[in-house]
Amino acid sequence: MEKFTKLTGVAAPLPMVNVDTDMIIPKQFLKTIKRSGLGRNLFDEMRYDEQGNEIADFVLNQPAWRDAEILVAGENFGCGSSREHAPWALLDFGIRCVIAPSFADIFYNNCFKNGILPIALPQEQVDLLMDEARKGANARLSVDLENQTITTTDGTQIGFDIDPFRKHCLLNGLDDIGLTLKKAAEIDAFEGRAQAQRPWV
């Protein structure tokens, strides 16, 4: 999993509540053998018309936000099915941070498994950041996980909460595998012992 330390990037405003995982990645894209490659179909039904052409109005189709790395959204983001394809699609598109008043539980957990930082903030602060995001490429947000702050271009700083263990894992890029890899010295030592005991393996 990729570390998350600091991120400065364009934030896309998506002022909708209850964005569900079906919207994030519709079910016809779940037949994939991959976790990657789903970015193309992120928000597919809002993003493309029936002929597959881009819908110009949709935020991620507008020049200012095509390369957005942060998403600012309404409450209960990520509700619906538990599909991990949703964070996979966001990540593949390039979104590393989602800011919203609240998140659906499973989606919230799935984000951490995939190196995405979900930040829950009071509504008025989200509103403020939503206004910033609407300014497009001229208003980048800076997210600093270590110091738990979001800074706007005019220097306004907003603090956020995060569980210390999750913070630790994100900062160090540790998922289950990452945690086991922290025991690399023990695994190495085991391999040394095993090599002596069972050299034919």
Added chain:
Amino acid sequence: MTAPRTLYDKIWDDHLVHEDKDGTSLIYIDRHLVHEVTSPQAFEGLRMAGRDVRRPEYTIAVPDHNVPTTPDRAKGIENEESRIQVEALDRNARDFGVNYYPVNDIRQGIVHIIGPEQGWTLPGMTVVCGDSHTATHGAFGALAHGIGTSEVEHVLATQTLIQSKSKNMKVEITGSLPPGVTAKDITLSIIGETGTAGGTGHVIEYCGEAIRELSMEGRMTVCNMAIEGGARAGLIAPDEKTIEYVRGRPHAPKGAAWEAALAYWNTLYTDEGAHFDKVVTLHGEDIAPVVTWGTSPEDVLPVTGTVPDPAEFEGGKVEAARRALDYMGLEPGQRLQDIEIDTVFIGSCTNGRIEDLRAAAAILKGRKVKDGMRAMVVPGSGLVRAQAEEEGLAEIFEQAGFEWRMAGCSMCLAMNPDQLAPGERCAATSNRNFEGRQGRGGRTHLMSPAMAAAAAVTGRLTDVRELMPETV
């Protein structure tokens, strides 16, 4: 200083990398088998995290579940999703440099058949695969079990698995098997006795005279279905037969390494007085040729029996049996031997090895498949197929009217085009008779290869002993 240990305890202890206070353990994995269905997202995960396979030399990949088994399969896979999965494995295996047997390699076959065949599976190892029938490898005294896709990625990246230790269970089969009774009848009878949850939370060690008398192929059949009894894994202590099977295999140790291995393998047995949490004993003499009548592997009866009445069961099983009979299109009291069959499938990781083909061919020699029936043999690997051709078995099958297929999982789970039609009734040597397992609406009766061959000849469930060659 150490207390007497079971075989499972010993293998566990020798693979323990780390143990937390709460018992959560990190276990080292000696062999990781990979197939196309459960691995794509795991490899993808590695790519996205920029990780390598820690031990590509311990990792063995083969496509088996989706591959067509028709002789013209070199032309490619028609079903797009199947083709994509196989192509993904191809690319992943090559990109990450793991051992790989592509579809057109003669060594290709069902992952649990080729592991032992190539000498990858050795006594005392830990073996995992993203597939529940990994238990098969326990026949070598290896601790072997299935894992999920996220664990596949974990093993690829770390060569370890996070585990908690299971309990010890002993299943002893005393005495000898009567003629016509095989390893498949043993393993089905055990599940019939203990139920599909009987082994839950346990690792089973199979022992006793009847197990010792089995060939390695037969022992693999027994361990293969440990999972159907709910166990995490099944084990059989290695002995002379194990060593003879392993000797000279492509990836078996050679020279001094072989000698060292032998010395270690000789320590792989359960110590006198070691504790088992659960013990089940069956008498070999009491085991008959069996078939399943329902939609759970525990729905087992001697072929001489009759379809049970759901009312004879207790609790939730009453409804389950009623539903099973309805699905299977059977009536209580019907003689099992009167049940007519449409299709015969011989193959799978349970019974797709050379000995299984020999047993079936022995029944089929000089006989014909009953008119109007569909019968197919799907060897478990390209090498099993080649050997069967060399021994003249393929000819016997073809003359009897069987289709002689290429290696793969085939109709065991019907992910490839080999499927039952709704209502079609099949005598199968595979391991699962679940609803829809062999195709939507398909009806599966599990049995041994010899019994399946007998059913092919008569067109109904048949007591193989009626057709046995005089010599037995």
